[in-house]
Amino acid sequence: QVQLVESGGHSVKPGGSLRLSCATSGFTFSDYYMSWVRQAPGKGLEWLSFISGSGTTIYYADSVRGRFTISRDNAKSSLFLQLSSLTTEDTGVYYCARDQSGIPPRGEFDYWGQGTLVTVSS
Amino acid sequence: QSVLTQPPSASGAPGQRVTISCSGSSSNIGSNIVNWFQQSPRSAPKLLIYSNSQRPSGVLARFSGSKSGTSAFLAISGLRSEDEADYYCAAWDDSLSGYVFGTGTKVTVL
Numbered sequence: 387q388v389q390l391v392e393s394g395g396h397s398v399k400p401g402g403s404l405r406l407s408c409a410t411s412g413f414t415f416s417d418y419y420m421s422w423v424r425q426a427p428g429k430g431l432e433w434l435s436f437i438s439g440s441g442t443t444i445y446y447a448d449s450v451r452g453r454f455t456i457s458r459d460n461a462k463s464s465l466f467l468q469l470s471s472l473t474t475e476d477t478g479v480y481y482c483a484r485d486q487s488g489i490p491p492r493g494e495f496d497y498w499g500q501g502t503l504v505t506v507s508s
Numbered sequence: 509q510s511v512l513t514q515p516p517s518a519s520g521a522p523g524q525r526v527t528i529s530c531s532g533s534s535s536n537i538g539s540n541i542v543n544w545f546q547q548s549p550r551s552a553p554k555l556l557i558y559s560n561s562q563r564p565s566g567v568l569a570r571f572s573g574s575k576s577g578t579s580a581f582l583a584i585s586g587l588r589s590e591d592e593a594d595y596y597c598a599a600w601d602d603s604l605s606g607y608v609f610g611t612g613t614k615v616t617v618l
Contacts, residue, residue: 430612447606493607498552
């Protein structure tokens with residue numbers, strides 16, 4: 387069965403950096419666009435980034451462009467998000483999600499991980 | 509502030525029908541497909557409707573989606589207590605060159 391498991395979230399000081407990972411199994415990872423979505427405490431969902439199956443096409447939300455970097459390792463069926471220049475507004479649960487829709491990505495996130503919590507605080 | 513606007517809350521008695529609106533513009537809903545997600549408390553979101561009106565395997569027919577112009581709608585019929593959750597619409601926005609979620613609607617079963 388399809389599984390997505392995030393890791394790497396923890397507490398970090400403002401200005402710090404963090405790398406999140408999403409280990410996947412149960413499907414051909416390289417066939418799918420993948421994405422990161424976050425949710426601040428008590429707030430709604432916010433899309434952060436898409437990456438194509440080959441890793442050559444990437445999209446970012448304006449709020450994270452230049453600070454966050456999405457990447458993938460198809461040999462290890464893993465997705466990553468490098469977070470830098472963190473502020474308190476980056477605090478939240480970070481989810482990885484698989485997009486079933488193909489090319490172009492249409493955000494049909496059919497599988498999600500359980501999320502990993504990032505806390506940015508001094 | 510999201511470019512897709514939803515009412516903050518909606519409610520209905522068990523068995524009733526509830527409709528949630530999602531208002532956007534020509535750069536998002538007006539020109540791209542809409543997806544809907546359900547998020548129960550302390551859980552990851554779940555794909556409820558994709559491509560405006562399609563239900564993934566396992567999603568009950570009580571949930572239906574539609575789109576008209578720059579607005580989309582999610583209807584829940586035969587409301588049940590387990591439908592209490594937050595619901596989000598989402599679509600690609602051509603102007604932003606990014607994907608956007610709606611502001612979210614909390615559904616309460618009275």
